[in-house]
Amino acid sequence: MATKPMTKTQLVAALAEKMDTDKKSASAALDAITGLITDEVSAGGAVTLPGVGKIYCRERPERMVRNPATGEQIKKEADKVVKMTIAKALKDSVNG
Structure with missing residues (x-):
């Protein structure tokens, strides 16, 4: 298992090798x-990456939360x- 996430530089290098470019x-x-993903999700849409997953935006309602430092409800x-x-x-594929 990898200890650190792949960086953009590593991802670009791997992508270039796979694409032969x-x-x-x-x-x-x-x-x-x-x-493209950013524009579509920002506009309220969703993007499906086949074999990877679906990225979408969800609205969360107004709610009460607690300040952990003071315990105050806001x-x-x-x-x-x-x-x-x-x-x-x-x-x-991850689970075997």
């Missing part, structure tokens, strides 16, 4: 995919959070 093209492809406004559902194929 240079690192500049692989970096541009990665940046384009990241930009109201937290409604907000949005990005979620990812992992694809079954990826779960199965």
Whole structure:
């Protein structure tokens, strides 16, 4: 099991090797995919990456939370959070 997550540099190098291209093209492809996902999820949509999972935005309602330092109850406004559902194929490959 890997101890540290793969960095962007390592990911670009691995992508360039898989695509049989240079690192500049692989970096541009990665940046384009990241930009597309960001734009779609920011607009309230969802993106499905086949074999990896689905990335989407979910709205959380207004709720009461506790300040751990003081114990005071405060109201937290409604907000949005990005979620990812992992694809079954990826779960199965990880679990053996």
